[in-house]
Amino acid sequence: MEGGITLQLDKRSRKPLYEQVVYGIKQDIMLGILEVNEKLPSVRELASQLLINPNTISKAYKQLESEGIIMTIRGKGTFVAEQVNTARDERKVQAIKEKLIELVVEANYQQVGEGELLAWIKEAVKSNGGMKNES
Structure with missing residues (x-):
């Protein structure tokens, strides 16, 4: 997969798919599989690869962006954001x-x-x- 994403979804899990995507991307960043400024697959690409609705990926990307984990640059794509030390929530x-x-x-x-x-x-x-x- 582009972006090196290794996440696996369990469609039988009680955990919503978008939460599994969020967790998987966070884990890949924590493990160093995804690095700062690395380009992630587009919403459509990742949805196609995971065989799920693009709205699910979009929801996950929005959550990750609101948490400062990823950033979207219009016309260029979505990237892993630099993790700055922010105050604890x-x-x-x-x-x-x-x-x-x-x-x-x-x-x-x-x-x-x-x-x-x-x-x-x-x-x-x-x-x-x-x-x-x-x-």
């Missing part, structure tokens, strides 16, 4: 925290211990190229 941080709490509760009911869960988190961080912001 505390609403999004809270949403992440809530997802983590849900994960902990579910893990507890599946007999997953704290050590195992922490090991999974460390492995997820490692396999995704590490965290950019250590605190």
Whole structure:
């Protein structure tokens, strides 16, 4: 695929397709598969490659653009934006925290211990190229 996008969609997932596209592009950037200023496929190209509606890609691109992850230059295309250190969005941080709490509760009911869960988190961080912001 142009732009080196490696994302895979699970059409049976409960997660909406546009969210899967957003996540996949963010992950490819985090892993260094997509680099700053790299051109992404057009909405139509990516929709055709993934066999989904162009409106789905358009919605994902709009979300990524609103987050400053990608930028569109009229007449030239869509590119990976330079990631500048912006202030944390505390609403999004809270949403992440809530997802983590849900994960902990579910893990507890599946007999997953704290050590195992922490090991999974460390492995997820490692396999995704590490965290950019250590605190």
